[in-house]
Amino acid sequence: MFQKLSEFLSGIRALNNAQSISEEKPKFEYSLDKEKKEQLKQADEKPKVIALYDKSGGTTYCDLTIEYLQKKGLEVVPVTPEDGLNHPVFSGKVNGIYLPGGPNVPVHDPNDPRMRLEGELAELAQKRDIPLLGICRGQQTVGHHHGYKIADIPEDAQEHQPHYEHFETVYNETQDATYNSRVVVGEGSQLYNALHYKLKPKDRGSIEYNVTCLHHQHVEESLDNTSLLISGRGKFDRLVESVEKRTGRYYTVGLQHHPEAVISACEEARQEKLKAIKEQAFQAQLDVNHFSDPEIAYMMELKYAQRLKDAALLKSRDEKAARAELGFFSKQVKHHYLDDAPKKEQSQDLRDYLLWTS
Template sequence: MAALIGKARPVVGLTASVHGSRIAWWANRLALRRAGASAVRITAEQTYPIDRLDALVVGGGDDIDATLYGESVNPQIRIDPERDHLEMRALDCAAKLGLPVLGICRGSQMINVHRGGSLHMDIHAIYEEAPHMRTVLPRKRIRIEPDSRLYSILGIAECRVNALHHQSVDRLGDGLRVVARERAGIVQGIEASAEPFLIGVQWHPEYLLTDSRQQGLFRTLVDTALGHPPAYEPLPDAVQAAD
């Protein structure tokens, strides 16, 4: 982890596609700035030394190359192999350095693939009853495991999140556990309990800027980078739900 002495703000790297959404970049940058960090955008053409970062956010975007988890590539699906390789290397480095890592949407899937897991390439082929939903508004209800770090950060058992994905975690990677699902069973959150902060969420908290619970993901990431992770204690079973 980069030395923080004398730094005004920790530096958090955000991975993205070369031609990725600038809206997503600005939303993440704002969320991280409000959490007390400076963000640097990392792409296959705009690299940055991972060992100079204090934390890493693996962002959303194109699908992941299926050959990375032993499946055949669907020619109808847009992939970005250069970004895949960038993020696999970044996660290798982050693991060696002990950097806190947050995966968002594709980023959550990449954490799983990096640890040897696999993906459902089309959730609607597996979860036929799942609603077809693509919106930045919080319309999808999920349930969070009460003994998880994600639970302790959000402080709630159920909440509504946004949904822009058509793939999801299938076989779990090494050391990961599922900590959130939607009603249809689709995985919405994963984490590594043995790590100070390695969490993947299938939704986009960067777009939920007015939701203080969701912004807590960025605050906790930054606090962990600063060496001040919050005390983690499983919350009791009797908890509230958010509309």
């Protein structure tokens, strides 16, 4: 009898343990606590990112990513293919590398200056364990330098690219022409953890979100090559949409789509909405008699102030996903910088604040 009771209780404990493990949130390694954020604020320098900058193609979206990284408190140093590794930035500490989109990857031309620098930067990231982000062509570069084939997007018998034939499906859901495809990221990658950290879904299933795709080539998945983890695929055609590789403490990350385009389009729409609310608020104030109805005028002012605040903070799930993707890189860069940054002595007031808010 006692043996059966013991076995029953053991079964209950095992079930509870399994349930607690399944409910445990995925761990995003590069979140920044208050102490680290304060260290970054007090630092004499900013974390430094090298951005491959090719004026012959891809600068529009490269500029958008640079703008995002700068807003996140990073210093971005453009390096052209002509500069190469002779650029003076390489004589100091580098905390991140960004490979942007651009013309199709000339995989059969090893003498192409841009391709040569891309390969050198991909190798530098791996050897020195520097966070690297490749977007669009940048992901294809990462794939090529890890032995994957870069091919044109498949076409059907009518020479249509199925990859771009689901715009209407996506638009019917979003009512936003920014998006033309959808990505699925399953468990088991650090990108998944970054998305889970940002989106805070209720369960741990696959995460889907809408994206902007602009590419004509893609990384072909290979059963014989597992040097990169395929973290995300297209919802409709299963093409590779995101990859990652741990190089030590940090990651090389590739994204085939353009999160920077999503963030920029959403920010532009947000500013238009804020402008419209301000115009409505101005007109509403003109329609109120401030002398005879001061309370109504005051309440009207509060109402529009709240509307402005709500509109400024509102972000769609797809925008949050795009920010999580770029945040995966930018947060790594900050951690990389803090690894060797001298720590300043905290004041007693700061120590009390951190203790009180922890």
